[in-house]
Amino acid sequence: MQKLKLLPALIGATLVLAVVLVVAFHFIFLDLFVDLWWFQSLKLEGYFWLRLLYKYFLSGGVTLAFFVIFFFHFWVASSYLGLNPREEVINSFTKNQRFQRFADAFMYGSAKIYTPIALILAIFIAIPFYNQWEQSLLYFFGSPSGVKESVYGNDVSFYMLSYPVYSLIQQELLITATLIFFMVGILYWLEHIFVPDQSREFHLGAKIHLTILMIFVVIFVVWGFLLQRFGLLYTDSHEPIFYGPGVVEIRYQLPLIWLGIASFLATAVTASLYIFSDKHRIKTPLFISSALFVGILVLPQIDFIPDTIQEFIVDPNPVRAEKPFIQHNIDATLNAYDLNNIKTVDLSIKLNAAPDIEKWSTQERFENIPVWDREFLLNSYQQLQGIRPYYNFLSVDEDQYSILNHVRQVNLAAREINIAKLPSEAQNWENAHLRYTHGYGAVATPAAQDAANPLVWYLRDLNMHSDVGFNVKHPDIYYGEGKYDYAIVPNNLKIMGISGTQPVAADSYHGKGGIPIPSYFRKALLAFYLQDKNIFFSTNVSTQSKVKIIRNIKKRIGKLTPFLHLDKDPYLVITQDRFYWIQDAYTLSKYYPVSKPTNDSFFPAIKKFNYIRNSVKIVVDAFDGDVDYYISDPSDSLIQAYSNAYPGLFKNLQEMPEELRKHLRYPRDLYYLQMEIFAKYHQQSPELFYEQAETWTLANVNKKDVLPYYQTVNFGNCNNKEEFVLINPMTPINRNNLSMIGAAGVQDQSTCSAAYKPGITVYKFSKDVQVNGPAQVEALINQSPEISAQFTLWGQYGSTVEMGRMIILPMGNSILYVQPVYLTSTKTKIPELSRVIVSIGNEVVMDTTLWSAFKRLKQTYLKDAAESIGPGTSRAIVEPTSK
Structure with a gap:
């Protein structure tokens, strides 16, 4: 009968255990097994175990440490140190063994209570460490960067690697010490009143224990004050003028922090004497030190004093007062965004462009001007080269290849699989996972082509046809940008x-x-x-x-190395054996001292950051899925810390195969961000920075920003060797004339070798001659009656006229503008490159080829070489159309 009563309970316990085992198997062991097999397939099994070891060793170690701390103090507090009854009470209890039974129950029985409490408190305190275990890893494996910040003189790696960890440890230890102090104090008080006829004074052991705990609280509070000094480096109270500490922070708040430390120590000493010693129980020192400490805590919250300093000291002489602090912000920001080595070239622009046209009017100059925008090409690729309904082109990349013994800029795209385009009846399990498993091949076209002609193909069709030597042994694409x-x-x-x-x-x-x-x-x-x-x-x-x-390359990299932040645009590389994806990756920090944080949401994981390095180039094999990491910026202290923590994961850039290394480029996202910062911070003296008279902004055309674009250019460097660079034009803020053209490339300018050495060159224009900006060139085009009439004529034939990206290039002492004109049929939606518009100075020419347009400009300028063309005067030459 008794067994029958126990049967339901046994069944229930068995079911609960089964559910727990299934959940544990599915969410812990199964995931662990599959992850291990996946890492093994990538030959990264050692990295997998090392990462798990770090994560659980740090998390478990921190939890164990806090558990030991809580348990030890609870154990000490339960070991009679709070009991201080009179001798006769002890004798009375001892005779009937009541006191002994109580003591045994208190000493040994209470362990059943404080052990789980200590464990729960330890887990609660350690939770922030679980979430930031990787930051702790950087602390252990980091090393000095060799760069010192100018306010306190510390190495900047201290702030990026150690300061966040110290702040976290200080907060958690202060919470721990405070909790233990109050809980142990309550425990001693309960012990003191539990036994009747106790002495008024606590036992000496209890006093010593509480004093030690109070000392720890004091130490952690003082440590917090010391860390608060570093927090001043991240103040934004002076924005939008500058970022970081100023006169108020360094001359007023910093001394207050030191006074706060002194007054708090005095308060702690006098409070200890008052609480634990009858002989020294004097209220006056405690009252004075406490009042001073509270006053110092309250002072920063009162705006009167800093407002007075700002109003009567800083505001009347802002540059003089804040000059060193503005300089700190400029220097730190330029270094944090890797802008302190930008090469600036002063470029004088001449009104007479005839000499430059004469010098530059060679056919080779036009072989790499990218008149085909990748935004317009994507639809053409899809309609002309999709071929099968289950193939798809997701993005168009730009690159340069040696074609017919000459470096040419090309556009290319991978033909990826997309079974969502199959008929619904064909979307079954076997097709989705066994049959339609991968994309196949790619297409490539020259970036520079003549207008009014069919699209030229360097690589096309499913048979990978190429007239220029592209030949890929394994064209299958199992890994790509698709879902x-x-x-x-x-x-x-x-x-x-x-x-x-x-x-x-x-x-x-x-x-x-x-x-x-x-x-x-x-x-x-x-x-x-x-x-x-x-x-x-x-x-x-x-x-x-x-x-x-x-199989999505970003998710693949993200699972392997979630601590790296990825560029938005991985790009395809064609080799003789197979296709590869190259992904730029960044290390970020929001703890670089005195550096202005960015407001752009480039990386959702870190909404605001003030330090960035393109520290890693990642290569993903589109056929096998192998992932290789190459350190591209060894000076970055963050990637060096990760490399020390995970030996063997990162390789030197020199180990990258030459066939891939020659396709490395300057990342577009990084350059856009750098130029956004440099637009203000190129004014490197505090006086200019405060005036903001030369602040730049992105050039604008057709109400859209001219974003950085890739261009193969010959700047006359390294024996006229062409460079694959990012071009970025900028104008003065609230003005349309051009201020500068920035070029970011990876060619080593000092040795002219193939070594990877990224750098930025800014071609800055003098102020004596106005240089037309994109919006002004656009106005010249719109003012031309001949061009407008041609656009109107095309519109009558059922086509839509669309203007492509405006290309801006320095050409000697002149600026060349090239803008493609596309006609898009309303039926096929396939854009056609119909014309190109070329402009130098105030002359505008539209023709079918760059070469013929340039010849017309040359004729015009040579004819009028002696004339001075005033601002606002424009002439347009348009090739007649047969339509």
């Missing part, structure tokens, strides 16, 4: 004519990537993990098959 589901290859299906041009059986996958499925056990686990029973029951999945998961 990929898992794929199982090779498999037992005989796939007919999906990738090739003939309806024959496709070759089985013969790469190395993916998680092997050598047994039914692993097959079952993968089916359970991917929540798809077909994996287990399908006879087309063999022991030779491999499961490819996490």
Whole structure:
């Protein structure tokens, strides 16, 4: 009968245990197994275990340390130190053993209470460390950068690697010490009143214990004051003028912090004497020190004093008063955003462009001017080269290749798989995961082409046809930018004519990537993990098959190295063996001292940051999925700390294959951010910075910013070697004339070698001659009756006229503007490059080719070389159209 009563409880316990085991298996052990297999497939098993070790060792170690701290103090407090009864009370209790039973229960029985309490408190205190374990890792493996900030003279790596950890530890230790002090104090008080007829004074041991705890509280409070000094370096009270501390912070708030430390120590000493010593229990010192400490705490909250300092000392002489602090902000910001080595070239512009046209009017100069915008090309690629409904082009990349013994700028795009475009009846499990598993090949076209002609192809079609020597041995693309589901290859299906041009059986996958499925056990686990029973029951999945998961390159990199922040635009590289993706990655920090934080949401994980380095170049094999990390900026202390923590993960840039290294480029996102900062911080003297008379902004055309774009340019450097650079024009704020043209490249200008050495050159224009900006050139185009009439004529033929990106290039002592004109059919929606507009000075020419347009400009300028063309005078030459 008793067994029958226990049966429901036994069944319930069994069910609960089964549920716990299933949940634990699915969310802990299964994920762990699959992650391990995935890291093994990437040959990064050691990194996987090391990362787990760091995470759980740090988290577990911190929890254990706080548990020991809580447990130790509770144990001490329960060991009679608070009991101080009279001798006769002890004797009375001892005779009937009541006191002994009480003592035993208090000493040993209370452990059942304070042990779980200590564990719960330890977990609660350690939670912030769980979330910031990687920041703690940087602290242990970091090293000095060699760069010192100018306010306190500390190495900047202290602020990026150590300061956040110190702040976290100080806060948690202060909370811990305060909790223990009050909880132990309450425990002693309860002990003191629990036993009757106790002495008025606490036991000496209790006094010593509480005094030690108070000393720890004092130490952690003082440490907080010391760290508060560094917090002054991140004040934004002086914005928008400058960022960082000023006169008020350094001359008023900093001394208050030191006074706060002194007054708090005095308060702690007098309070200890008052509480624990009858002989020294004097109220006056305690009252004075406490009042002083409270007053110092309250003073920073009162705006009267800092407002008075600001009004009567700073505001009458702002530059003189704040000069050193403005300089601190300028120096720190330029260094934090890697802008302190920008090369500035003063470029004088001449009104007469005839000599420059004569010198530059050679056919080679026009072979790499990118008149095809990648935004317009994407639709053309899709309609002309998609070929199959399940192929898709997601983005167009720019690069340069040696073609026919000459470096040419090209546009290219990967033909990726997109089974969402298949008919609904074909969207089944077998098609999605066994048959339509990958993209195939790519397309490439020259960036510079003649207008009114069909699109020229360097690489095209599913047979990878190329007239210029492109030849790819493994053109399959299993990893890319698309939203990929898992794929199982090779498999037992005989796939007919999906990738090739003939309806024959496709070759089985013969790469190395993916998680092997050598047994039914692993097959079952993968089916359970991917929540798809077909994996287990399908006879087309063999022991030779491999499961490819996490095939989107950004997600793939993000799972491997979540501490790196990725550029928005990975780009494709064509090699003789296969396709690769190159992804720029950044290390960020919001703790660089006195550096202005950016307001752009480039990286959602860190909304505001004030330090960035393009420290890593990541190469992803589009065929196998291998991921290789190369350090591109060894001077970055953050990436050096990660490299020390994870030995073998990061390689030197020199180890990158030459075929890939020559395609490295300056990242677009980084350059845009740097120029946004440099637009203000190029004014490097405090006086100019305060005046803001030369602040720049992005050039504007057609109510849109001219964003940085890639251009292959010959600046006359390194034996006239062409460079693949990012171009960025800027105008004065609230003005339309051009102030500068920035060029960011990776060519080593000092040695002219192929070594990777990123740098920025700013071509700055003198103020004596106005240089037309994009908006002013746009006005010249719109004012031309001939061009306007041509646009109107095209519109009557059912086409939409669209203006492409305006290309701006320095050309000797002149500025060349090139803008493509596209006609988009209302039926096919395929854009056609119809004309190019070229402008120098106030002359505007529209023609079918750059060469012919330049010849017309040359004729015009040579004819009028002796004349001075005043501002606002424009002439337009338009090639006649037959339409």
